[in-house]
Amino acid sequence: MNLPSATVGTPALHRGLALLAAGLLGASPAWAAPADVQHGAAIAAQGVPPAVAACVTCHGAKGEGGPGFPPLAGQGASYLREQLDAFADGTRANAIMAPIAKGLDASARADVAAWFASLPSGIAPQAAGPADPKDQGAWLVERGRWADGIPACASCHGPGGAGVGEHFPALARLGAAYMQAQIDAWKSGQRPPGPLGLMQGIAKKLSHDDISAVAQYYASRPPSAGQP
Numbered sequence: 001m002n003l004p005s006a007t008v009g010t011p012a013l014h015r016g017l018a019l020l021a022a023g024l025l026g027a028s029p030a031w032a033a034p035a036d037v038q039h040g041a042a043i044a045a046q047g048v049p050p051a052v053a054a055c056v057t058c059h060g061a062k063g064e065g066g067p068g069f070p071p072l073a074g075q076g077a078s079y080l081r082e083q084l085d086a087f088a089d090g091t092r093a094n095a096i097m098a099p100i101a102k103g104l105d106a107s108a109r110a111d112v113a114a115w116f117a118s119l120p121s122g123i124a125p126q127a128a129g130p131a132d133p134k135d136q137g138a139w140l141v142e143r144g145r146w147a148d149g150i151p152a153c154a155s156c157h158g159p160g161g162a163g164v165g166e167h168f169p170a171l172a173r174l175g176a177a178y179m180q181a182q183i184d185a186w187k188s189g190q191r192p193p194g195p196l197g198l199m200q201g202i203a204k205k206l207s208h209d210d211i212s213a214v215a216q217y218y219a220s221r222p223p224s225a226g227q228p
């Protein structure tokens, strides 16, 4: 994404970025039937035997995630649905999720996405602390690295990495290994570019050190109220 140079170094404007892009992306198409959240809850808890295992066995009873399994609670319904569609059509390559997503039809995928989106993430949006130039993670998250054209993660993923709206997922609870796998997937074309290609462009500029610094930064922040 080409950012006007006037926005460089102005966090308030960066924060507006996500909202602006969210507006451009729009809501679900008018013809889409409303999701059946109760049906989604049943899929999450029981799966659809035999092909589809219960989501909660890996993603946690409340969608809180666990080691190796990303949290789903409170992520945008559109974001979750698009990921499931991408696992199903193979554009997001993953051997575990592919058969599960393929085992659900498009409306079941929308239903289960709506269910997890309705659960609280337990991540409170937190203001940035004082930035220490030696803290690579804090610097990247709160300010970005404009020399390399990397905007602050918080400008799209929200204060405290809590996520913004339907299309900008929360980062605060993602493990370093999962995050790195996603960055690698964008670099190698194993994950779709996502809305406006925003994240794929950024992923190409992020190093292994950057990702471990970002993950460490979020993990080191005080746990927020209301764990899911």
Ligand code: HEC
Pocket (backbone or CB within 6 Å): 043, 044, 047, 052, 053, 054, 055, 056, 057, 058, 059, 068, 069, 070, 071, 072, 080, 081, 083, 084, 093, 094, 096, 097, 100, 112, 113, 169, 178, 181
């Ligand atoms: C056997 C374990 C397992 C089960 C069961 C499972 N998942 Fe997953 N899921 C994973 C793993 C592992 C990943 C990470 C894939 C990757 O690295 O791209 C994942 C990723 C996802 C993602 C992408 C999350 C993100 O932040 O982008 C979604 C959405 C998802 N799963 C939904 C579901 C749903 C809905 C169900 C139930 C119908 C389900 N999963 C069942 C293991 C599982």
Ligand code: HEC
Pocket (backbone or CB within 6 Å): 001, 017, 070, 079, 082, 140, 141, 150, 151, 152, 153, 154, 155, 156, 157, 167, 168, 169, 170, 171, 174, 179, 182, 183, 192, 193, 194, 195, 198, 199, 202, 206, 211, 214
């Ligand atoms: C200009 C907006 C923007 C900025 C800045 C941004 N991201 Fe993203 N990011 C996105 C979007 C949009 C997605 C969702 C992509 C999709 O739908 O596949 C995303 C997704 C991600 C994901 C995948 C989440 C998941 O659950 O699988 C990771 C990891 C990530 N971003 C890390 C970062 C890091 C680290 C930074 C800062 C160095 C950053 N992002 C900065 C827009 C942005």
